[in-house]
Amino acid sequence: MAERVDRPEYPTALGASSLEKITLLGHDLAKDVMGEVGFGELAFWLATQRRPGRGEVRVFEAVLAALADHGFTPTAIVTRLTYLSAPDSVQGALAAGLLGGGSRFLGVTEDTGRFLHDVLTSVDGLPADEDGWDALALETVRARRAAKRFVPGLGHHVHKQGDPRTPRLMEIATEEGLFGPHLSLFAAIGRVHPQVLGRTLPLNGAGVCGAALADLGLPLELLRGFALLARTAGLIGQLAEELRNPVGNDIFLSVDLNNRSVEPEPYTPEDRP
Template identity: 40%
Template sequence: METPSLRSEMGWSTADRITVRGMDLCQDVLGKLSLGDFAFLEITGRTPSAAESTVFNAVLAVLVEHGMTPSAMVARLTYLGAPESMQAAIAAGLCGLGTTFAGTAEGAARLLQGVRPLGTDVPYDAAEAADTAARIVREHREQRLPVPGIGHPVHKPVDPRAVRLFAIAQENGLAGPYVTLMQAISQEAERAFGKAGRLPVNATGAIGAIASELGLSWKLCRGLAVVSRAVGLLGHLAEEIEHPIANTLWVRTEEASSSHLVPKEPQ
């Protein structure tokens, strides 16, 4: 049996040169590509156009920071226990990105691309989007499943991040059928569930739609959230080093959760 060949187009090095995706790292990348543009090159094998660069960098930026989230607390607490291993602290925080936090961009993109596979050139109008959205919401409602990319516990009646991302996509000619369908799904969900102004497209829904406009497979979308949140977690650890709170989080949580077990002093 013939042994399969090993092949990668990502990069190679010689004594005096490093090549990434066919570009010279030192001459063509450093000082010329932003980190977001470099990420686009790594993922797609080409540098982005000016419009794609603006939109893609906005997509990466939107999930960098979201306050004292569970992932941020986990990173801080891990660093408290193992300050010699910053990578472990960041990795611990990233492990919590899933179907509840940040990872829903994957579900939204998968839903959209399941209806309209990447590379489809057939025109898509608002009426067709509305019909498709009605079917999607009906199916999710019948199965008692949440619609990915829709709704937010805090941001109502709109998620300002999604509004801004869609505006940036529109300004750069990248608000196409996936954005139209995502917005139609939100409108239909609010109508079907009788929750006007309470089921907006959220940030991850916007990311799923815009990533689809950029031609990125839904399988990569959770990775975009990972890239963004890794930067944010590093920021939390930088703050933790200067103004530590992890020990207080630990002590207060232990006290609050165990207070009912501690024998009360006699009066």
């Protein structure tokens, strides 16, 4: 008799396949999920392993829509240029764009959510009214100013008079009863920061998305992942447009034909920021 070999087990509540069917989150993929569950709802469900309510899906999908595309950002440009260089590698073009999701573009969603969460978990009890939120926000902005650090989610290089995504997402969250402490603190920062900074800056869309995702109880470690999920759809749109109306080569040539040779500037340790 052959000796029994113990094999390691790898438990998962996500996808699993057998000869007859595929299960996902404990449900029959073909019968219970396909055609029955929207992609946004499924993405939320996969991340939390709990099926979201209708209002949660609406807020979550509003976030995805807000982050999907924002014009010729660096992520869009590098996707188009990578496709120009390697049209045989759609995955490379998409990956190139997603890899640019950092502290200036897309990563602000995670940075803002984490920042707000850190503030909220550092206080004894949450404010009960708008005055209380304003007081907490004022203390928070003053502390960041004293530390010579930026407030994540505050300011936008284009929407200097106000990011149109911000009030709309706050409105949707309010309608669904999901305007929680992260959004409350973020809104208060928008009201009080001029007292500290001496100027008015908009609450940007990536920041409000981070606050909304945190209020949905989504893992803070995955907030950037949701931003990248949204931008993937946008980058597919950028590639689809590049196929129909290519501009990648024009972008490349505008740099290649207009470069100017200058004398080298040797780097020295004194050049460190």
